[in-house]
Amino acid sequence: xxxxxxxxxxxxxxxxxxxxxxxxxxxxxxxxxxxxxxxxxxxxxxxxxxxxxxxxxxxxxxxxxxxxxxxxxxxxxxxxxxxxxxxxxxxxxxxxxxxxxxxxxxxxxxxxxxxxxxxxxxxxxxxxxxxxxxxxxxxxxxxxxxxxxxxxxxxxxxxxxxxxxxxxxxxxxxxxxxxxxxxxxxxxxxxxxxxxxxxxxxxxxxxxxxxxxxxxxxxxxxxxxxxxxxxxxxxxxxxxxxxxxxxxxxxxxxxxxxxxxxxxxxxxxxxxxxxxxxxxxxxxxxxxxxxxxxxxxxxxxxxxxxxxxxxxxxxxxxxxxxxxxxxxxxxxxx
Ligand code: CP3
Numbered sequence: 661x662x663x664x665x666x667x668x669x670x671x672x673x674x675x676x677x678x679x680x681x682x683x684x685x686x687x688x689x690x691x692x693x694x695x696x697x698x699x700x701x702x703x704x705x706x707x708x709x710x711x712x713x714x715x716x717x718x719x720x721x722x723x724x725x726x727x728x729x730x731x732x733x734x735x736x737x738x739x740x741x742x743x744x745x746x747x748x749x750x751x752x753x754x755x756x757x758x759x760x761x762x763x764x765x766x767x768x769x770x771x772x773x774x775x776x777x778x779x780x781x782x783x784x785x786x787x788x789x790x791x792x793x794x795x796x797x798x799x800x801x802x803x804x805x806x807x808x809x810x811x812x813x814x815x816x817x818x819x820x821x822x823x824x825x826x827x828x829x830x831x832x833x834x835x836x837x838x839x840x841x842x843x844x845x846x847x848x849x850x851x852x853x854x855x856x857x858x859x860x861x862x863x864x865x866x867x868x869x870x871x872x873x874x875x876x877x878x879x880x881x882x883x884x885x886x887x888x889x890x891x892x893x894x895x896x897x898x899x900x901x902x903x904x905x906x907x908x909x910x911x912x913x914x915x916x917x918x919x920x921x922x923x924x925x926x927x928x929x930x931x932x933x934x935x936x937x938x939x940x941x942x943x944x945x946x947x948x949x950x951x952x953x954x955x956x957x958x959x960x961x962x963x964x965x966x967x968x969x970x971x972x973x974x975x976x977x978x979x980x981x982x983x984x985x986x987x988x989x990x991x992x993x994x
Pocket of ligand 1: 678679680681682683684693698725726727728729730731743745746747793809854856972
């Protein structure tokens with residue numbers, strides 16, 4: 661139904677899926693993680709396919725998102741990757757020598773990703789979509805340069821605009837395009853590009869030092885024929901800049917503003933995805949209903965709406981609340 665909406669079709673109710681819908685809030689995931697490391701789960705197609713489909717067995721999501729991580733291509737590019745539990749990448753990329761050492765892995769090097777996608781597509785209930793993904797160039801490079809996830813991003817902020825930053829983001833962009841092509845070859849039709857750290861640079865810096873590479877990435881992904889959802893955080897501040905991207909089919913927005921106000925900023929031209937604040941799912945049922953109603957009301961005048969959270973499901977979220985939320989959204993007639 662999500663593909664149908666992105667192709668311009670109408671749907672009877674608002675389709676819904678959640679970022680991090682597979683993960684620690686689910687008992688089945690925690691049980692499997694007792695036996696396997698996160699990276700092992702990502703790289704073993706049988707396990708990754710099982711985790712991808714776990715949420716859909718219990719909860720009526722309209723899409724699955726393939727189980728993987730945005731940093732898988734960084735490892736293929738030549739960095740060492742461990743999760744402790746946040747990602748740690750070494751050595752960090754912060755000079756031209758390190759950039760030159762990075763490889764651009766071809767689409768043929770992602771055999772396990774292709775196998776995962778084929779397995780999930782074979783087991784996906786009818787009417788559901790499978791979403792593929794990658795990190796956007798700045799977000800991937802931010803981890804590759806800082807080497808860890810708990811950071812103030814001072815290295816990236818200082819480097820933006822330097823020769824080695826531009827060379828690095830160009831290489832990362834090429835790697836993302838190859839990774840996306842592998843996913844398209846295996847059957848992905850809806851692709852989300854995650855730009856969690858879009859807001860670490862000032863909009864003017866982002867415009868100058870990131871936008872050309874981000875646009876090149878989107879154009880490259882588009883060449884494989886997939887529909888593209890671009891997720892970015894710090895939405896209220898960054899919308900005016902990213903709205904100029906071409907080739908994006910839907911923008912996934914965070915909870916920093918209402919959907920109708922994002923819609924005005926985007927000039928009413930795009931399907932929007934979002935944007936219930938993840939912490940609402942920790943609240944009582946009445947609060948959850950009230951907040952869902954607010955999001956749906958705010959979405960009433962949009963070109964199209966895919967329900968999602970403003971960011972990923974929090975690990976402490978009760979599973980029952982996720983199920984309740986999805987069923988409630990489906991019950992509201994458009
Ligand atoms: O269900 C899904 O959304 C699909 C799988 C998925 C994961 N990561 C699994 C994961 C997706 C789409 C991602 C994207 C991702 N990874 C992003 C962009 C979206 C976002 O959340 O902002 C980012 C920034 C990463 C990098 C990353 N991976 C971080 C910072 C962490 C640690 C933080 C955390 O949540 O613990 C990870 C690990 C990770 N990726 C987990 C999962 C389920 C947790 C691993 C565990 O079980 O310990």
